[in-house]
Amino acid sequence: MTNQEKIIRYLDGTLDSTDIEAVKAEIEKSTALRKEYERLLSLKKRLKKLSEVEADPDYFINLLPRFRERINQKKKKSFLPAYALGTVLTALIIFAAVVFLNDSDSTLNLIEISAQLEDNELESILVYYSNGNTYSIDDEEDGSELFLSELFNGDNNSIDMEALKTLSLKYAIDDVLEDVSDQEADLIVNEISNKNILMSN
């Protein structure tokens, strides 16, 4: 452990009692170490001071009424996403019934069905859904399977980055990342960070 690390951990209060005594003794003995300790302590205090700001109290007074208003608006509109999702599901079921009518072995679920769709068919369904979507937490939970099946090649371990690029440009990227799990989102961000994709324009 370097001297700086020892002091940071000492200031953070995470050294055990033996190490605390040892660091204290070293600080007492060494002028250089004492200076470093004082500098880091001062930095810690400065950072804390930077967070002590005066905020407009009205913001916190109005926060709850604004939330209540939002909730009431959502309640008024709440029939729309359910209606839209229901319509999409109905359309999918009808489509699937037509496509798979003679295939008795097929297990039909949304991911499998969507994998069978042509891009333009999937797009029209997504556009249809997006148009009626008022976006709520419930939608996040229910409405993402189609998109994710496109994005993650079905196995959740690899990302079709070309699909991400295409679909991100077509649909709200915010909605895309809202629908993926933390692990999946990390995967996307890591791939992007590593610039590990070939962009074709």
Next chain:
Amino acid sequence: MPEQDNDFDLIQRFLAGDEAAFNKIVSKYQQKIYWHARRMVGNHIDADEIVQEVLLVLYKKLASFKFKSSLYTWIYKITSTRSLNLLRQRKVKEFFSFEDSEDHDISGGQDIVATLESKEKIEKLERVLKTLPAKQREVFILRHFDELSYEEISAITGKSVGGLKANYFHAFKKINDLMNNND
């Protein structure tokens, strides 16, 4: 604090239909939610949006809260997750050149920070925090500003205490280097 105002009772009352109990929960935690989100995302508009989202999650999901952790850590977990999601979205947008990473100022001058001195302070802090990777920033904020124990942070982030201590150390070291260079 009166007994009827503890979190467990407030949740029970809310689930029994007492909306005033939800208001009390919000009043109790709104500052913590806002300032945690604010330090994570670095501007008022995004922080405000996260606060509203967190309240919505609380409102809808309190019924499923199992008291396996404290309400306090659950709220931090929701706020942190939302903030990290927003930072991820921002990074993806930057990658697709939807916006400029250096000039992410969507506030349009809107802020709840009142005085010039406060504005200068928070801008400086936000500049410093922005240099940390998102997950390191999360740990640093929870430890340094929210003053949570590593055990509490572990419950929020799902990381080991040892890993969190290392994260905090690297964050502090990075800030130290940055401030040294700027001074």
